[in-house]
Amino acid sequence: MDVKLFATSIWAKKVFGDMEKAYLLCDSKYFFMHEPNQQTDSLQDLKDIRRIMERSSRFISLSGLSGVAAGVCALAGAFISYSILDNYYGEYNSSGFFSGDDFSRLKIKLLVVAASVFVVAFASSYYFTWRKASKQGLPLWDHTSKRLAWNMLVPLATGGAFIVGMLRYDIWAFVAPASLIFYGLALVNASKYTLSEIRYLGYCEIVLGLINIFFVGYGLWFWAIGFGILHIIYGISMWTKYERK
Amino acid sequence: MKNPITGLSKVFESRIRLGVMSVLMVNEEVNFNDLKEILEVTDGNLATHLVNLEENGFIKVHKGFIGKKTNTTYSVTKSGEKAFTDHITALENMIKGVK
Numbered sequence: 001m002d003v004k005l006f007a008t009s010i011w012a013k014k015v016f017g018d019m020e021k022a023y024l025l026c027d028s029k030y031f032f033m034h035e036p037n038q039q040t041d042s043l044q045d046l047k048d049i050r051r052i053m054e055r056s057s058r059f060i061s062l063s064g065l066s067g068v069a070a071g072v073c074a075l076a077g078a079f080i081s082y083s084i085l086d087n088y089y090g091e092y093n094s095s096g097f098f099s100g101d102d103f104s105r106l107k108i109k110l111l112v113v114a115a116s117v118f119v120v121a122f123a124s125s126y127y128f129t130w131r132k133a134s135k136q137g138l139p140l141w142d143h144t145s146k147r148l149a150w151n152m153l154v155p156l157a158t159g160g161a162f163i164v165g166m167l168r169y170d171i172w173a174f175v176a177p178a179s180l181i182f183y184g185l186a187l188v189n190a191s192k193y194t195l196s197e198i199r200y201l202g203y204c205e206i207v208l209g210l211i212n213i214f215f216v217g218y219g220l221w222f223w224a225i226g227f228g229i230l231h232i233i234y235g236i237s238m239w240t241k242y243e244r245k
Numbered sequence: 246m247k248n249p250i251t252g253l254s255k256v257f258e259s260r261i262r263l264g265v266m267s268v269l270m271v272n273e274e275v276n277f278n279d280l281k282e283i284l285e286v287t288d289g290n291l292a293t294h295l296v297n298l299e300e301n302g303f304i305k306v307h308k309g310f311i312g313k314k315t316n317t318t319y320s321v322t323k324s325g326e327k328a329f330t331d332h333i334t335a336l337e338n339m340i341k342g343v344k
Contacts, residue, residue, distance in 0.1 A: 039340060042335075043340055045260075048267070049264075049267045052283065052284070053267050053270065053271045055283060057271040057272055142282060142283075143279045
């Protein structure tokens with residue numbers, strides 16, 4: 001390009017005898033010929049760069065509906081647990097005592113509810129995210145989702161181990177706050193690897209968990225708010241922002 | 246009048262090379278298969294462009310192993326980063342300049 005420009009300017013100097021005019025001519029000629037085309041090209045290039053950067057560094061297929069589904073499952077689970085507990089304490093009040101057998105049966109029942117809520121919530125969230133990914137034509141299990149999974153897993157597994165550790169000392173009171181706090185930390189960490197708004201859901205879970213420390217015994221309520229209502233609010237707002245057409 | 250295309254690099258005239266650089270700018274290290282998947286190109290095509298970028302000193306190649314399988318990863322070099330940033334600035338200037 002430079003050589004060509006130089007050659008033209010020499011030629012122009014011969015013709016016009018005026019360097020300034022020659023440059024002006026070259027410049028304007030150059031622009032006249034290339035400008036419209038190059039402008040749309042560079043706009044397209046920038047759009048491509050942006051798309052590739054986003055796609056390659058973040059898992060963007062996470063669907064808002066996954067959040068809603070998880071929230072609904074959590075609310076259903078909280079409701080079932082609440083009625084089981086209600087039933088249990090109702091019986092206890094009427095009979096005046098409760099045996100160790102009854103108590104261990106209650107524990108197993110609640111554990112089964114918790115496990116099934118987890119499975120159903122996971123499966124339904126997986127479904128909606130899978131659906132969004134296939135609509136976008138993106139792979140579900142690529143390096144972005146692997147990285148997201150790993151970065152969520154670190155705080156979550158730490159929290160899980162911590163809670164198991166507390167249960168060894170029969171400390172039940174802090175299970176709900178600890179699970180909310182560690183989950184919130186996992187989300188804040190995850191926000192670097194997926195839709196960044198998930199950070200705010202994380203903050204809310206952390207704050208909720210911290211408040212819960214002062215209201216020990218209301219864990220189920222805090223769980224219902226944190227895993228149920230907050231997920232639904234987050235899910236709906238993400239869905240309206242990114243997916244609604 | 247300042248020429249707005251100063252900074253545009255010939256190397257990035259290829260969409261694939263531009264794509265490779267975009268991926269490497271936001272990811273520390275990316276292996277061959279992930280690059281292939283993200284950019285939706287064939288092995289041979291990608292390999293040629295990677296060699297070109299390496300020859301220009303814009304990317305670094307690390308040959309490693311996972312078990313017995315080779316795992317080649319790529320990362321961006323300082324000069325590659327600069328060339329890419331200059332290129333983007335030039336693209337932006339071109340869009341702004343005409344408005």
